Amino acid sequence: MSGTTAIRAAALVTMTALAAACQSTEEPAAEPTAAPSATAVPSATAPPAATATPSPVTAANTAAVCAAVDKLIIAKSKEIAADSAAATRRQLTPEQINDQVKADLADLADDVRGQAARAEDPEIKALVGDAARRIEAGANSSAPVKWLGSSFVEIPQRLTRECRA
Template sequence: MFPPIVTGRRAVGAVVLTALLAGCQSPGADTGTPDATATATAPATVPPAPSPSSASPSPFTAANTVAVCQAVDRLIIATSKEIAADSAKATERELTAEQIAEELRADLAELADQVRAEAGRAEDPRIEALVADTADRIDAGSRAKRPTTWMADTYTRIPTTLMRDCRP
């Protein structure tokens, strides 16, 4: 029998990966291809997108927004897969709970840096703020005392918010 923390992390990894992959797909998609508009959570300070009837032409390119949102989506999916794979390997390597937590913190810190870099590429200040806030939220997970709990409570909600808010 495996130590409970390893089994728990494996379960969290599987749940997180499943939730993220489901949240990042286009409605009705069965190919696993991420939705072009998928990304992270919107902070309360980011104003909602204008309604189509009142929207004036944006000086920012929609293509840039789509590219940034897709890049963040790909980063989140890739890191989620890495975390799930690391969870499986943790059992074989017989890691302690603290070693597992440190690996997870490192993965999240790296993801936050990558997402923050994508925020810098955004031409639209609203998208830049949204993606930067996402990086800050992921960074908070890298500093969490119990990163596996943070993953289950917070990380799994990020793709849904991005899908909703990261769009031209």
Template sequence: MHRSSATALTFAVLAVLASGCSDSGDDTDAAPATPTSAADAPTGQATPDTVTTTTPTAGTPTAGTAANTAQVCRAVDQLIIDGSRQITADSAAATREELTPEQLNGKLKGRLSGLADDLRAQARKARDARIKKLVDETATKIEAGAAAKSPAGWMGTDFVEIPARLTRDCHV
């Protein structure tokens, strides 16, 4: 293995880890407390007896969908982080073992294919169509990396964009 190729790959993966994937920032799954009687409600606030229920409008996530989205996005973030760590470890091992570029690419293809499969499993769990599409598209991009002639080259260009997109778009 060429040390410069493995080193470049390691730096690319480390850049992904450094940019990180972020949580949606909404860790609260519980609904806010609702007063149970007029005596518990602040002046002018409706009690459950007087609350008018409305159906969420299109585009407004329900509490269950929002919680599911947060869960799926956290799982996707963790998969990307864990996959990046595994690829970094593989790259370091490839340098120590002096693997050929073909051997490293073979390892990368396997890691990327497995990561794409794991992302598709998360996409199937998503209740929000927007999140399902985002995670499916991410899996498709990673599959393209696995199919690339040089997955190591793909890692240094296309893979590094994935965490930023997930950070920006994977949230309620």
């Protein structure tokens, strides 16, 4: 893959992931959550999922953790896209681009792991922790730009579906 192709692929993938993270399959909530975000996050007053019903304290923490993870993924996706555009201007090699993407993914994995540690609901802790592990796998991948297109895009979609109070 040439440097320009890798850059374009990284930008396309991150923007796709960003768009996927912003789309919700849920109907809009009647009221905003206690921690509003730029993306659709079901409110703490939404009906509970078919799984175990979290306590009100956990539900509030879950909404905050899910919103924080969503914001982290969106911000890092934007950063990767901006870095990809800058890499074109600087004419970075594919190896340099891969190193840059690896560093961005490692930072994101650390940030998401921090949110998993905050989660009070064990299911949300496990879900967010799994997302961090998957992102870390991308950071450790020999082809992180390719990983973005094949695996990263699934992470925000899964979180949008499952990370809610």
